[in-house]
Structures are given as structure tokens and as C-alpha cells.
Amino acid sequence: MGLSTDDIMQLSLDLVDWDDVPGDSTTYVPGEDIESALVGIDLESPELQLANDQDFDLALAHHPAGDEARLxxxxxxxKQVEFMTNHGVPEDVAEExxxxxxxxxxxGAHAANYRHNPSVAELLDQPYMNIHLAPDELGRRLFVEVVEELTADATVADLKAAFNDAxxxxxxxxxxIETRVGDDANEVGEVAVHHAAGTNGGADVARAYFEHGVDTVIYIHVSAIDAAELREEFAGEEKNLVVTGHIASDAVGLNVLVDALEGEGVECTTFSGCDL
Incomplete structure (x- = not known):
């Protein structure tokens, strides 16, 4: 007897010791007796048709694809505020x-067609869900473990090498892995891993970190505009913004969930970024 979509969601929560389903994760079409899953970073209408055509019991996406998970x-x-205040940013500054x-x-959610992908899954009667924050939290914790193993005089280059090794x-x-602000020769100093907060913090969050004692911020992605703004503002101050790569970083945590599902007897076919 396979798992249900409720079982799979609960498994993701158990992996991070959480009680409640985060707002960015949901089941669009529930399923029972799931023994096979098509798993990827992004599964939308074409991938739902693929899952249905190939008789997968579940289409499991990482990124939110509609309905509650977007709204x-x-x-x-x-989590943006929580992570900043954990690193000494005053709460009012973090909130702003x-x-x-x-x-x-x-x-963005208000403007989006939040019914598009779920309605396709419903017409196909294809069990479909997305799990976003819990795998990202798994990845964040692994990132923090690597950071904590760095020596006191570690450089940005050392940090990047450690992540590639791990x-x-x-x-x-x-x-x-890109150094979008700063230099590989700079010491990393105080490091904040800003991952598993829904999205990256942009220039505003990195600035708050930099102005309150953090020397190196790790994002998994950032815009060119935000990076340029920070480079200009913190030129010569040896502040560093290291970007590990969006899809690769998402895959780190998602693959932990895949391993757990396979341990429960669900045969997972990975693609769309989590097959790295």
C-alpha cells in the first residue's frame, strides 16, 4: 500500500520537525496509494500531461504552482524577518x-492566474502537489553546517570551495557559485545563510545584514539591479554577497525529500532541476 498526498506532506514536515503546512505548499489534487512520483523543481501544465501519460501516481513540484500556495x-x-533578527538586525529594521x-x-499573486495549473490537473484527475519551504529549510540547514565548519580566517574562495565539495x-x-558583491579574497567573517525564506531578500535585506554586523550574505539567487546597487553602496567595505545558484540550491533540499520518499517505497523519477 502506497502513501497518500497527506502522508507525503506530513513526511516533509517531519523532516524539519514542523507541525503546520507552510503557506507556500499545498495539494492541488489529492491522491491515495502513491507508489510512483514524477518530481521536479517546476511542474506545470505540460509536465502534468507527461505525468498522466506515463501513469505516475503523483506529480510533485517544488515551486508553488497555483491556488493557495501562491495566494x-x-x-x-x-522567515525573512526571523533570519535577520537572528543575526542581530533590529526587528523594526528587519520588518522595513x-x-x-x-x-x-x-x-504578483493577486495578478497571477492561480487556477491554471491546478485546473489542468483536475481535468486529468492527476494527483498534484507542491512542497516548497520544508525542502528549502533542509537545504538551509545543510548550508549552515558547511559554514560552521569554516575556519575563522576563511575567505570567500574557501566558502565557495567548501560548498562545491559538500x-x-x-x-x-x-x-x-558567484560572488556578486565583494571579492573572493575577502574573509567571510560573520555569515548569514538567507535561504528558505520564500525568496531572496534583494538589496534591502542584504543591506540590513551588512549594516548590522554581517560580513557575508548567502543567497541562492539575486537580480542584477540589486547586486549593482549593493556593489556601489558597499564598495571598499569588504562586504560579500555570495549566490549559490537557484536550481542547484533548491535541488539540495528537494533531493533529501526524494530520498525519504524512496525510503517509504515511493519510486521517484527526478527531472526539471532536481536530477543534478
Whole structure:
């Protein structure tokens, strides 16, 4: 007897010791007796047809694809504030830094066709779900473990080498770890891993870290505009923004979930980024 979609969601929560399903994760079409799953970073309408054509019991996406997971996405952005305050950023400063991210997420969700992908799955009667924050949290914890093993005088180059050594998903990716602000020769100093907060923090969150004692911020992605703004503002201050790569970094945590599912007897076929 296979797992249900409820079982799979609960498994993801158990892996991070959480009680409640985050707002960015949901089941669009429930399923029972799941013994096979098509798993990827992004599964939308074409991939749902593929899953249905190839008789997969479940289509399991990482990124939110519609309905509640998009409309309630702003709930998980409280993690932005939590991570900043954990590194000494005053709460009022952290709240202000995160406000633009919240606004962008809310406006974007309001404008999106949040019914598109779920409605396709419903017509196909294809069990379909996405699990976003819990795998990202698994990845974040692994990132923190690597950071904590760095020596006191470690450089940005040392940090990048350590991540490549630790994570085959990052090592094998077509993208490289990039130093978007700062220099590889700089010491990393105080490091903040800003991952598993819904999305990257942009210039505002990195600035809040830099202005309150953090020397190196790790994002998994950042825009060119935000990076340029930070480079100009912190030129000569040996502040570093290291970007590990969006899809490769998502795969780190998602593959932990895949391993757990396979341990429960669900045969997983990975693609769309988590097959690195």
C-alpha cells in the first residue's frame, strides 16, 4: 500500500520537525496509494500531461504552482524577518527591509492566474502537489553546517570551495557559485545563510545584514539591479554577497525529500532541476 498526498506532506514536515503546512505548499489534487512520483523543481501544465501519460501516481513540484500556495505565499516571508533578527538586525529594521518583498509577492499573486495549473490537473484527475519551504529549510540547514565548519580566517574562495565539495548538486550544475558583491579574497567573517525564506531578500535585506554586523550574505539567487546597487553602496567595505545558484540550491533540499520518499517505497523519477 502506497502513501497518500497527506502522508507525503506530513513526511516533509517531519523532516524539519514542523507541525503546520507552510503557506507556500499545498495539494492541488489529492491522491491515495502513491507508489510512483514524477518530481521536479517546476511542474506545470505540460509536465502534468507527461505525468498522466506515463501513469505516475503523483506529480510533485517544488515551486508553488497555483491556488493557495501562491495566494498564501506571503505567509512564509515572515522567515525573512526571523533570519535577520537572528543575526542581530533590529526587528523594526528587519520588518522595513522585508516589506518590499511582501508587497511584490502579494501584488504578483493577486495578478497571477492561480487556477491554471491546478485546473489542468483536475481535468486529468492527476494527483498534484507542491512542497516548497520544508525542502528549502533542509537545504538551509545543510548550508549552515558547511559554514560552521569554516575556519575563522576563511575567505570567500574557501566558502565557495567548501560548498562545491559538500553538494554534488552545486558542483555538477551548469551554474557556478558567484560572488556578486565583494571579492573572493575577502574573509567571510560573520555569515548569514538567507535561504528558505520564500525568496531572496534583494538589496534591502542584504543591506540590513551588512549594516548590522554581517560580513557575508548567502543567497541562492539575486537580480542584477540589486547586486549593482549593493556593489556601489558597499564598495571598499569588504562586504560579500555570495549566490549559490537557484536550481542547484533548491535541488539540495528537494533531493533529501526524494530520498525519504524512496525510503517509504515511493519510486521517484527526478527531472526539471532536481536530477543534478
Amino acid at each position: 498564501e505565499f506571503t505567509e512564509v516571508l515572515d 527591509a522585508a516589506q518590499g518583498i511582501r508587497d511584490n509577492a502579494e501584488y 553538494f554534488p548538486e552545486i558542483r555538477n550544475a551548469a551554474t557556478d
